[in-house]
Amino acid sequence: MPATKRQVHLAAHFPGVNSTTLWADPLHRSQIDFTAFEHFARTAERGRFDFLFLAEGLRLREHKGQLHELDVVGRPNTLAVLAALAAVTEHVGLVGTLNSTFNEPYELARQLSTLDHLSDGRAGWNVVTSSDAFHGANFRRGGYLDHADRYHRANEFVSLAKELWDSWSSDAIAADRASGRFLADAADEAGAFAHRGAQFDVRGRFTTPASPQRYPVIVQAGDSTDGRDFASEHAEVIFSRHSAFDEAQAFYADVKGRLAGWGRTEDSLKILPAVTFAIGDSQAEAEEVAREISLAQVTPRNAITALEQLWGTDLTGYDADGPLPAFDPGEGPADTVAGTITKGWAPRFPNAVQIARAWRAQSEAEGLSIRELVIKVAGRQSFIGTPSHIAAELDRYVQERATDGFVVVGTTSPHGLDAFADRVVPELQARGVYRTEYEPGATLRQNLELPEPGARVAEEVRRVG
Amino acid sequence: MHDGGPLRPGPIGSNVVDMTRRPTIAVALDGAGWHPAAWRDPSALPADLFSRRYWRDLVQFAERAEVDFVTIEDALGLQSATLWSSDDRTDQVRGRLDALLIASFLAPVTSRIGLVPTVTTTHTEPFHVATGLQTLDFASRGRAGWRPQLSGSPHEAAHFGRRTVPPVDVEALLSGDSEQIRAGFDEARDVVEVVRRLWDSWEDDAIIRDAATGRFIDREKIHGAEFSGEWFDVKGASIVPRSPQGQPLVAVLAHQTIPYELAATSADLVFVTPHDDAQSVSILAEVREAEARTGRTGRALSVLAEVLVVLESTPAAARAALERLDERNGSPVASDALVFAGTPEQLLERIHGWTALGYDGVRIRPARLPRDLEQLAEWVLPALPRADAAGATLRERLGFELPENRYTAAAAGGAAAARTNEEVA
Secondary structure, X not given: OOOOOOOOEEEEXXXXXXXXXXXXXXXXXXXXXXXXXXXXXXXXXXXXXXXXXXXXXXXXXEEXXXXXXXXXXXXXXXXXXXXXXXXXXXXXXXXXXXXXXXXXXXXXXXXXXXXXXXXXXXXXXXXXXXXXXHHHOOOOXXXXXXXXXXXXXXHHHHHHHHXXXXXXXXXXXXXXXXXXXXXXXXXXXXXXXXXXXXXXXXXXXXXXXXXXXXXXXXXXXXXXXHHHXXXXXXXXXXXXXXXXXHHHHHHHHHHHHHHHHHOXXXXXXXXXXXXXXXXXXXXXXXXXXXXHHHHHHOOHHHHHHHHHHHHOOOOOOOOOOOOOOOOOOOOOOOOOOXXXXXXXXXXXXXXXXXXXXXXXXXXXXXXXXXXXXXXXXXXXXXXXXOHHHHHHHHHHHHHOOOOOEEEEEOOOOOOOOHHHHHHHHHHHHHOOOOOOOOOOOOOHHHHOOOOOOOHHHHHHHHHHO | OOXXXXXXXXXOOOOOOOOOOOOEEEEEEOOOOOOOOHHHOOOOOHHHOOOHHHHXXXXXXXXXXXXXXXXXXXXXXXXXXXXXXXXOOOOOOOOOOOHHHHXXXXXXXXXXXXXXXXXXXXXXXXXXXXXXXXXXXXXXXXXXXXXXXXXXXXHHHHHHOOOOOOOOOHHHHHHOOOHHHHHHHHHHHHHHHHHHHHHOOEOOOOEEEEOOOOEEEOHHHEOOOOEEOOOOEEOOOOOOOOOOOOOOEEEEEOOOHHHHHHHHHHOOEEEXXXXXHHHXXXXXXXXXXXHHHOOOOOOOOEEEXXXXXXXXXOHHHHHHHHHHHHHHHOOOOXXXXXXXXXXXXXXXXXXXHHHHHOOOEEEEEEOOOOHHHHHHHHXXXXXXXXXXXXXXXXXXXXXXXXXXXXXXXXXXXXXXXXXXXXHHO
C-alpha cells in the first residue's frame, strides 16, 4: 500500500424528515424512538464512521398551506438527542445542525461545549442560517433578520462563540484542595468576555470550562457565494451537494482554492458530498434494487409534489404517468408564485423556468412521464453496484480530489446504514483507504485529520517569540 | 385529585404518620454539592465535575439507592457568592454544564430514576425548551421533568444583550412584591403555557403511516401552538411527536406568594423552604391558598420540602463536619433552605414530621457529593417504605396519571356534545 493514499472519511446521515426516507417500507421502524438513534449511531460506530449527522427542525413543513403529509414528519431536538447518544457511543463524532438565526451565542456555545465535554471531544456543529418569517413564527424575534444579513449574523455568531470557548484557558481549573484554590488564578477571570459588533453587544462571564476539543468541529452546507466565503473562513467540513464526479471536482478545486486567502491550508477543510447508494450481489441486481428504491421514493403523489415545488402552483389535476405541464413556472393558472408553495424547505430552484424547460425537453426527447422524469432527475442513487464496485468508486473520488469523503444517506430507520457498514466498509478497508480501528481516545477533529484550532495562533506566537 | 371541596385535611389536623406511604425523595445535584467548600471534602472529585463519568456515576448510584428523581441545577451565568452579580472568588466551584443536556446524556444509561433539569425561561426560546424536554422524555422512556427558573439579573441579561434589566430592587424583592419580579414570573407562566401546548400539539395517534394513501401523518391531529403573548409568539406545532409522558412533570422552587402562584397555575410539584415546624405549617397553607386563589383544578400540587443535609453517624460528627466546611468557606453556608447537620435517624424523623403535616416528600440537597448521597443511600432510603415499582415513567412512579391530550379531549368533548344534541333532537 503506497503511503500516499488519501484516506476516505465517512459521515452517516440519519434517515428522517427527507423525501429519501422510505417510511412505507416494512423494514422502516420509528424515526423518533430513541432506540432508532441508538441503533443508527452504533452502526456508524461499527462502520468506523467519522461522525453521525443530524438535521434540525424549526417548524413542520407545509405544502399548499397545509402540513406536508407525504414524507416522514417529526424528529427530536438535535442537541438533546446528540447528548443522549454521547452516552451510548465511544468514538463516533456527533454533529448537529443548529441555526445561527434563532439561537443566541451564549446559550448555544455552552450547549455545544457541554456536548463536547459529555462526549469526550466528539461534538460538531453544522451552522445553518435560515431566516424566513415562516420559521421565525416559532421564535421570540419572528422573521427579524433580512435574508441578506443571515451570513453577517452567522459570521459574527461563530466568531463570538469562539471568544466564549476561549474565555476559559485549559488550565483555569486548579481544583487544589490543599491551597483551597478551585480556580487557578483570580486575575485570569475565568470565562470573562466582552464583545461589541454589528450583531451582538454582550459581556460577562461564560459558564462552561474549556472542553476537550475547545471548539466543536465547524461544518457548513450553504452553496451561495456568501456561504462559500463563510466556509472558507470558518468551516472545517463542508457538506456539498455536488456528487457527480466532474461537478464535485470543480467544487473541490474552487473551495480549496479560496483557503489560502484566509491563511488556511488545504488539509484544514474536508469536503463531503451527500450520497445515496443501492447495493446488490451483481450490477444487475443493484440496478433492480435502485429502481425499487426510486419507485418507492417517487410515488405518483410525490412526483406531482416535486413538480408543484418547481412550478409554484397546484398541479393536482395532472397525471403522474402523463406528460409535464405545457406552461412555464409563473405562467398559466398559477395561484401562487414559484418558491412559496412549500414552506420549510430550503429554496431549491432559483431559476425555475430554466429548469422546467430542461425537464420538459428531456421528457419529450426520451418519452418520459412526470414520474419517470422526476425519478431520472432527482431520484437516482449516487452509487449503484456491488460492494466492491461502490468502494472502488468512492476511492476514486477521493484519490482524484473530487472529495475527501462522503455523507452517506440511508433510506430506512434504523437499519438503513447496516448494509453499507457491513458490506462496503470492509471493501474500503481492504483497499487501504479506510481505518480498521479508531485511534483510542481520538477526538472528532483528530479522526477527521484536521489541525487543532488555535494551532495557527500558537505558531505565530512561536515565530514572534 | 380534589373536586373543588377542601383540598386536603388541614395540615394541623393530619398528624397521623402514615408509615406505609413512601414520601417522594428527590436529590438535588449541583457541582461538588451544595456547600461551597464541598469540593475540598476528601470524598469530592473536584477535577471531574465536568466529566461524563462524574455525572453517570452519581446518578446511577442514586438510581440504585431508589431515589425517585434527581434535579440538576443550572443558570445562564457563572456562580457567585454575591447575589445578582459575578465575583472574583477562586475558592469555590465555578462553571457548569447545561443541565438539560446532562439529563439527556443520563437518560439512556439509567432506567428508573426521574431526570429533572433546571431550564431557564428568560432569554431562552420556548420552542427549543419544549422540544428539548420532549426529547429527554423520549430518550428516558418517560422519566423527564423540568424545573423552570427565571433569570432576573442584569449581568445575565448582558450575556444576551437583548434586553436591559434594571438593577434588582432588593427591598421590593424581599417584601415579595415588585413589578420586575412579577413580570419575570408572568413571562415564566407564558413560557410554561406555550411549552405545555407544544407538548400536546401532536395527538397520540397523529402518525398513521398509511402506505395505501401515502400519508405519513393525519394532519387533523397536529395542532399549532397559536400562542400570542406579551413577551413572545409561537405559531406552529412542535417538531417532536407527543412524548411518552405527554406532559413531563413541572416543578417550581418557590419562596414567596408570587412563585407559589406560578406553581399553582403551571406546575405539578412545588419545592418549598420551611425552616421550622411553624413555617412548615404556614407555607403549606400558603401553597393551598395560592391554589384556591388561582382557581387550580385537577390534582393538587405535590409539595416537597427542601433541606440541605450534612449526614454523619453522630450528631456531634455531623456538626463538626459542617463547622469544618463553614470554616473552609470563611463563613457559614448561606442557604434559602433549612441546613440540617445530623444523623440519618434525625433526618428520617424530620422527613416523617413533614409527611405528617401533609407534605409529599423532600428534595434533599447533599452538602457534599458524593459523601452525603452515599450516606442517604446507605442509611436513609433503606429505612423508608419500598418504592412502588408499578410504573416505568416518572409520572407513574410519583402516582400521577398520564394526562389526556388537550386536543384529543376537546375533540372527544365536542363529539360527546354532538351526540347529546342528536339525542335531544
